[in-house]
Amino acid sequence: MQAYPGLYPVAPPQSAGPEPLMTSALAPPQVLTHAGFDALLAELKRSGHRLLGPIVRDDVVVYDDIESTADLPRGWTDVQDGGHYRLQRRGDDALFGYAVSAQSWKPFLHPPGQRLWSARMRGDAVQIQPEPPPSERMAFVGARACELHAIALMDRALLGTGPGDPYYRARRAQVFIIAVNCSVAGGTCFCDSMHAGPQVTAGFDLALTELSDQSPPVFLVHSGTTAGSAVLAAVPSAPANAAQIAAEQTILAHTRASMGRKISSTNLHDLLLGNLQHPSWTEVGERCLACGNCTMVCPTCMCTSVADVSDLSGERISRSRRWDSCYTSEFSYLHGGSVRHSTAARYRQWLTHKLATWHDQYGSSGCVGCGRCITWCPVGIDLTEQVRAIAAPPAG
Amino acid sequence: MRTVTRKSRLAVWKFASCDGCQLTLLDCEDDLLALAATVEIAYFPEAGPMNSGHYDVSLVEGSISTPAALEHIRAIRRRSTHLVAIGACATAGGIQALRNFADAAEFAAAVYPQPEYLRTLATSTPIAEHVPVDFELRGCPIDKQALLEVLAALQAGRQPVLPHHSVCIECKARSSACVMVSRGSACLGPVTQAGCGALCPAYGRGCYGCYGPQEAPNPAALSARLGALGVGAQTMRRLYRTFTAEAAAFRAESERHGA
CATH class of the missing domain: 3.40.50.700 (NADH:ubiquinone oxidoreductase-like, 20kDa subunit)
Known part of the structure; x- marks a missing residue:
């Protein structure tokens, strides 16, 4: 990889390629019925977790509060393409038979708005009231491999090696993760290309594979942590048989083979940074709405801006941060104006950071191949197409 | 002080x-x-x-x-x-x-x-x-x-802290489903300035553009997509000519779809 010194402090090199398979599992896989899964959710609730999982709301699968498996998107799947999302019936009772939800877990770990402190002025005295980090325990039910990779990337950025972000740290430290191996790939999925899925390999307490064609339908469950094992041990389960363990790999092979999108991830860093003046940036800038949707749904876009506000009396002041986007003009506003004033420049900044300079900054790609930026772009701009356009020699 | x-x-x-x-x-x-x-x-x-x-x-x-x-x-x-x-x-x-x-x-x-x-x-x-x-x-x-x-x-004596970006950013911040992507509805959110809290999309309607054009509007690109979703010239013209028809970006775009 070509070095671009001075752009970012260079992170220690990380091993490229897929992470090892589930060798970290603490015990042989177990099998859980739907009733057993419900008991597991009840057990997490009993131990004080706020249960969050996929539900269908406004014709879309989103993560929200759940009570039990009755809230999950039973029998639904999703059809996704550039700027297109529709739910469809599967014809079975699968609980996790959709590919990828509209939004990732990002809002729960790194919410759109976060007050940092407030202050009160009384005469000449200023009282500053720090905003305490939250203490809520959350359980993420149904996290996908790409999402766990995204959380790992956010961990690297927001926890890092320094003091990190205390709000992210507080939320993250208490999360219990039930991951799910993907049994279908969506039309815009390309996690396989990014070595970020579809198999869950790390970063979970429990990992499920839904064996929905068995009668009755069951889940194969792996424990990834002692906390996961303890919760699993508290509910009725049985050891998995060889056929069930084999079925998991068959499902994953099928998912891997049906990725809706592909990207050549070999040295995207040099390809993109070596083509900063490629005419396709201008072309995509003409189609791009600069609406920021791609950055809002990206599970690793974590940029924020900070603003101070005062009330009418001027006595109460507060500082808050909120999600920001490299598609806004204020994002790159320095003295006298925006550094990136064209939409093409903003798109280029987003894509080159995500796929290229992220390597310099954090030692890996910033993309996990979830495809949300493609699906939720109102005009269906496709980063995999953009990379292909850059890779192609310019016409003329 | x-x-x-x-x-x-x-x-x-x-x-x-x-x-x-x-x-x-x-x-x-x-x-x-x-x-x-x-x-x-x-x-x-x-x-x-x-x-x-x-x-x-x-x-x-x-x-x-x-x-x-x-x-x-x-x-x-x-x-x-x-x-x-x-x-x-x-x-x-x-x-x-x-x-x-x-x-x-x-x-x-x-x-x-x-x-x-x-x-x-x-x-x-x-x-x-x-x-x-x-x-x-x-x-x-x-x-x-x-x-x-x-x-x-x-x-x-400070700048007001108010957004100039698109409605979409507010829409996503409140976790609403994008009505354009999930339903194929016409929505002006991507070209409209935020400030309403993405009210209409939160109730399943496309944005009417009450807040006028966002800071970097690209209505031509939005119209191309709306056209593909089946929005005709007359509807397109009306979309851009509702509450903020005289805003330069909306006016120019409406005129591209007929007088």
């Missing part, structure tokens, strides 16, 4: 409009006492008190649609330290700017038995087209928290 020497003198003015924006001020129920402690409402026909003189802040609602209004807005500018245009009418001509695309005299003749008594301009235009405006607070109607933020910012 900041010391309050005297209350700011606030005036509220109305031109061609529905009153909805200035009533937002009265709608600030929980904050009215704080407001009264900070500002002296020196001119506000809708609320009662009327005083003459110079104003620290003039909130101006409505568009300029008559010769008298043209004179009046210049007088208001002379008497105001800060002039804040509030609402879609004052910032983009309002619904009445639809006359800009037709013959106002013909409308008058159709509506009034004796149109010769009317003194009206051929166009309905935003305040900034006639006098310098210090801040434009968008919306149809404006948001009351945003109004309080503008007043607090003026009071503190």
